[in-house]
Amino acid sequence: MTPPEHKLFHHEAMKTTFFLRLCGEDESLLKGIASEAFHLIGELEQKLSRYAEGGDIHRINALQAGETHHISEESHACLLTALEAYIHTGGLFDPTLGSLIDHQKQQQAGEVPRPLGQLIIHPDTPAVTCVEPGRIIDLGGIGKGFALDQLARFIDGWDIDGALFSSGASTHLAVGDVSWPIELVGDQYQSHTMLHQQALSASSFDIQGCHIVHPGSAGMAITEVSPEKNPHKRIWAYSQAAAFADAWSTALMLMPTAEIAQTPTTENQLTAVHLEQADGLHLISAQA
Template identity: 35%
Template sequence: MSWFEFQHEAMATTFAIAIADQSEAYAKQAATAAWREIDRLESELSRYVQSSDIARANRIARGETIAIGEDALQCLLLAAEFTVATRHAFDPAYASRRAAAVAGLAEADPARAPAPASTTAGQDSPPFTLDPDAHTLTSHIDRLHLDLGAIGKGYALDGIGALLREWEIPAACLQSGGSSVLALAAPTGHAGWPIGLGDEPAQRSLALADSALSGSGIAVKGVHLQNPRTGRSADRTTRVWALANSAAASDALSTAFFVMSNAEIAAFCADHPEIGAAISTADGQLLVYGRLAG
């Protein structure tokens, strides 16, 4: 299998693109366009860029409403869906100034922990709401702290995947920092892109195509993932992976799976047959669920 590889620094990580079945010159042009799109998305989604929609949202007062762009809106809507689906194991507003109240509620009954954003009434004290028609965000707490780090890179991979398809490049593999992979169609003559899953001695290789795989763990950054249900660091010490149809989904779910128990992960995959999960155990084994168990 032969392809051309390109790298770019953005969003505090290294993005990589492998493009197959194209000339080197055309692949390079497409990769350059992809990097421009990544930089544009960073300017709108990063909380560290002071002019971004997310940084602006983090500066507004309770009751204040601001206009946000299409990408911030769509990424936050996706994030809200995963917050609800994972019963608050994933939350882009986990560090907002309502964490203590949420933590106490979650410890008493995790099922009642409020979801972050909602376009419908009736949710239990969401910290912010979105109006998709008006493209606005309204804060309902004293200090909002949105962080799209656990979904934004996956959203960006999906964005450049769509861009490459517009360039009529079907066979490509996109990576973000080695933790998230989006595989488009497989190169000609191959079942998929070879992607490693798991840790030694139970590591295996996947032939990934038209799917995304993301992993979460503490080996690289140490203990850094917070459990939104409790407000404390996640208890898990081994790595987890999520397989999904989009990189945004796999990115968010791998973070949620790091917080959830093994039983919760198994139940989630049973309820969502399009999702797969893998868990590296303390004794070096690999537990697989859903699509990854097939």
Template identity: 30%
Template sequence: DLTHGTTGERPPLDLPSSSAAAETFLVQFSRWAMACEFQIYLTAQHPPHAPEAAMAALDLIERLEDQMTVFRPDSEISRINRQAAMSPVEVEPQLLKLLGEGVALFHETEHAFDVTAGPLSKVWGFHRRQGRLPPADELAAALACVGSDKLHLDPQAGTIAFALGGMEINLGAIGKGYALDRAAERLTGRDVGNFLIHGGRSSVLARGARIPWAAEDNPWLIGIGNPLRPQMDLGNIALCDQALSTSGGRTQSFHHEGQRYGHILDPRTGQPATGVVSVTVVCDSAATADALSTALYVLGPERTEAFCRRRTDVAVLLATEGHGAGQLQTHAWNFRPGVWRPHRQGT
């Protein structure tokens, strides 16, 4: 249970449900990990060894959960959280690289993404899905322990250290995407070129084509759900050799004195982020998409637009509440022509 309630809005995948399914997919593999269902879809004309490779990819996701979860005392992240305030802790190389990427994203997103925000999630009760309004002193104490600039990474020694006690790392906002990236590497390393993987339907990675033998381009179509009207989609995103992540604060929240408090917290203030309904990010890395969908939800429309001017390789769909009840206003940046396909009611 890595993310434990930190998944975003659920964008329903556009998966075939008719007899065409037999022509499009031959095998679907599923595994429960990180508090959600991971699925791998292979095209019908896959290599003979592809099913074995898919199972190996799911096995890898399970091992990554064992490494990254904060809910098991014997995980590597739990060991880091216990020891890194006392002395530098040696870290597995790929995990150390991920932590370094997290620190880089912390700086790139104006501190809106922060792998050290775990104390805030705990004090708000979202850590165990028991949301509550925290006392001011508890919130202040938790906020004092947050900040990726307080992490000391030493790539040469392969270690991490915390600047002060009470800090902890939680990879819930980047871990699923990282697992998808690693699983995709496992599949492509076995010469499996056409597949789709998702974790909880909020993090998605696609390689190759959905129908590789079709004469025309045939990307994987990902339906982006309307969080205010679950029976409707905002539109589809055509995904090819990229990853996608959606975050929204309505999947886990609580009400207090008539006000709703969502689980996506601004690590700079310790307060739930407001003003955005959902954010979908498309880019080359699933881990980056995962982290940015959370960060841009925190930053809001204006700062997201500024971010997208700097990072033209990142496409973003951001939804805010419209003027009418149940209405959404969508903002799209950096999508190539034909990739974002809005439905009429979603614009």
């Protein structure tokens, strides 16, 4: 289907390409909005990436027992969002598994490291306290979606009809009065959906691969999950917020189909799920 008339801008950050599709007639205005938006993404990457020396997450991961680090409002909001996703996914989305991700990603020899240690995210103050070191925060499963949500907040009030924000081809957020056609391309099947004032995020072995680890079994990798229990090859999660769509798409890859069908859905968390299995694409609608 044909998308609405728009201007396309792109920017490399967070190890992906961000795309901004902005609707409006004033091209100069749209260019200015895109420039400021990309600057915002750059600032977020410095704060949220665990590899950015001097950034909030990098400094949190270096904390010793009893130490507290005061962080930016954006990092605090992202951590609280990640904690909320952890709770709603029953712990399947865990943003503190950096050491497990490294072990799987780098194919390290030896026993899979157990997630040890404890951090306290202060709810009312932008600060994190280390009770016991060992937890390595990695926001790769939610940071890009969170960045899209921040872009939506940034353009609120600008004189544009609508926009579609994308991080790579995996996560999209539609804002404004415009609907956007999104292709759902799986390994064997494909379809499309119209995205309107909501977010959509995809996960699969091909998209995230070794970045998906199972926190409930000492870091068992997704490739070790029984295909009989998890026959889906690709999952698309819908939510009102891109951060939650991002986190849920990862968590759902670790869940059997029957469990996905019974997962409660809410407006601000998970609203619907598309999944690809051997017999085609299936839509699991939002439940009360």
